[in-house]
Amino acid sequence: MKKVELLSPAGNYEKLETVYHYGADVAYIGGKILNLRAFSKNFEDEELEKAVKLARKLQKKLFVTLNAIPHNSELELLPDYVNYLESLNVDGVIVADLGVFNIVKRNSNLPLIVSTQASNTNWASVSMWRDLGAKRVILARELSLKEISEIREKVPDIDIEVFIHGAMCVSISGRCLLSNYLTGRDANRGQCTQPCRWKYYLMEEKRPGEYFPVFEDERGTYIMNSKDLCTVDFLDKIIETGVDSLKIEGRMKSSYYAGMTTKVYRQAIDSYYNKEYTKELIDSLKKELESVSHREYTSGFYFHKPGENSQNYKTSSYIRNYKFVGKIIEKISEDQYVVDIRNKIEKGEELEIVTKKGENTKILLDQIVNLEDGSLIDSANPNQKIILRGDNSLDLGDLIRVPEKGGSNQID
Numbered sequence: 001m002k003k004v005e006l007l008s009p010a011g012n013y014e015k016l017e018t019v020y021h022y023g024a025d026v027a028y029i030g031g032k033i034l035n036l037r038a039f040s041k042n043f044e045d046e047e048l049e050k051a052v053k054l055a056r057k058l059q060k061k062l063f064v065t066l067n068a069i070p071h072n073s074e075l076e077l078l079p080d081y082v083n084y085l086e087s088l089n090v091d092g093v094i095v096a097d098l099g100v101f102n103i104v105k106r107n108s109n110l111p112l113i114v115s116t117q118a119s120n121t122n123w124a125s126v127s128m129w130r131d132l133g134a135k136r137v138i139l140a141r142e143l144s145l146k147e148i149s150e151i152r153e154k155v156p157d158i159d160i161e162v163f164i165h166g167a168m169c170v171s172i173s174g175r176c177l178l179s180n181y182l183t184g185r186d187a188n189r190g191q192c193t194q195p196c197r198w199k200y201y202l203m204e205e206k207r208p209g210e211y212f213p214v215f216e217d218e219r220g221t222y223i224m225n226s227k228d229l230c231t232v233d234f235l236d237k238i239i240e241t242g243v244d245s246l247k248i249e250g251r252m253k254s255s256y257y258a259g260m261t262t263k264v265y266r267q268a269i270d271s272y273y274n275k276e277y278t279k280e281l282i283d284s285l286k287k288e289l290e291s292v293s294h295r296e297y298t299s300g301f302y303f304h305k306p307g308e309n310s311q312n313y314k315t316s317s318y319i320r321n322y323k324f325v326g327k328i329i330e331k332i333s334e335d336q337y338v339v340d341i342r343n344k345i346e347k348g349e350e351l352e353i354v355t356k357k358g359e360n361t362k363i364l365l366d367q368i369v370n371l372e373d374g375s376l377i378d379s380a381n382p383n384q385k386i387i388l389r390g391d392n393s394l395d396l397g398d399l400i401r402v403p404e405k406g407g408s409n410q411i412d
C-alpha cells in the first residue's frame, strides 16, 4: 500500500527547516510572484535556491505556489519565472488559474498541481484537469469523505490532495471579495485581512457611535467566523478514501505552529500504517494540537455540511497553551547545546524540548548560562543565545516551549 504523503506549509526558510525536521515529506512555499501569501515573508530567488538544496539534501520535496488569480499585467513575468523554477528543479508548482496553468505548461515540464482555489468539488472537473495535463488536484475543502472517495474511484489516475488541518474560509475555497470591499486588499492575491473574523455591529447613520449588537442568535455576533479544521481523530477515514497527500494549512503561521502540527500529523500517519492509531494515541495527539495557537476546532465538511457547530460566535481570538521560547541551533559538547532565545525565559522555568519523535524532554532551568561570556543570568531575552545542558534526546532544530501561565487567548 502506497503511504500517504504529509505536506506542510513553510512561509520562510526557517519554517522550511522546521517542517522537514518534524517529518514533512513535502513543503510548499511561495516564490516572489503570484503567490497567495502576500503578507508572509516569501522566498526570493537566493533563498529559493537554498530551499531546493535543502530539500535535495534531505530527500524531501518542494512545491512552489503560483496560485493567485492574476490580472493581465501580472502575467508578464510568468514565463521567465517558470523557466527559472524549472532550472531549479522544484518538484511542482501550484496554480489556480487556467491561463497560468497553460503558461506553465507551454514553458516547462514542471509538474502542475491545481490549487484548492480552483474549487474542485466533483470528479468531472478533476478528470478535466487530468486531461489537460495536471499531475495533481487539491480538492476544495467543502467536500465530505464520501464525495472524496467517489472522486478517487472515478478518477484513479491523478494525485489527489486534501486539507487536514488549519484555518477555514466561509467562502468557497477562499474565493471571496469581503476583504476587497472592506479594506481594498484582495484575498485572491494573498492580501486577505480576514474581515470574516471581525466583530460586527449595526449602526444607524444618524446615530454615529451607537452600536447595536447583531445577534445571529443569543450566543453572539461573530457571524462569519469559522473554526479551524482538525482531523487528527479521523485521519484513518481520510487515508482510506485513497487520497495521495494530506496538507496542513498555514504559511503565515509561526515556526512553532508549523513544526508542532507537522510532528502530530507525522505521528498520526505513521501510527495508522503501523496499526498503532489507537484512541489513547489520538487523545494525546489532540492534546498536543491544543498546544498550538488555534481557534476552536471543527471537522469541517468531512462528515456533513458544517452548520452552526463550525462557527465560533463568541470570539475570534486564538487559544494558546504554550509559549515558544527558543530553538536548539548548535551542539557544542556531548551534553551542551546552544539555544537561540525567541521569547523571554526566566531561571526556574521548566522547558519542554519538542523532540523530533515521541515524548518530549523536560528540563528544569535551574541556571541560565549566557553563551557570549559564560556568565550566569536570571533571564534571557529574544535573540540572546544561552547554553543548555541536556542528554542525547535533544537534536539540532528542536523547538523549546514553556506552558503559558494560565493558558491564553491571544493572537500568535
Ligand code: SF4
Pocket (backbone or CB within 6 Å): 168, 169, 170, 171, 174, 175, 176, 177, 178, 179, 187, 192, 193, 194, 195, 196, 197
Ligand atoms: S475574508 Fe475570510 S472568508 Fe474571505 S477569503 Fe479572507 S479568510 Fe476567507
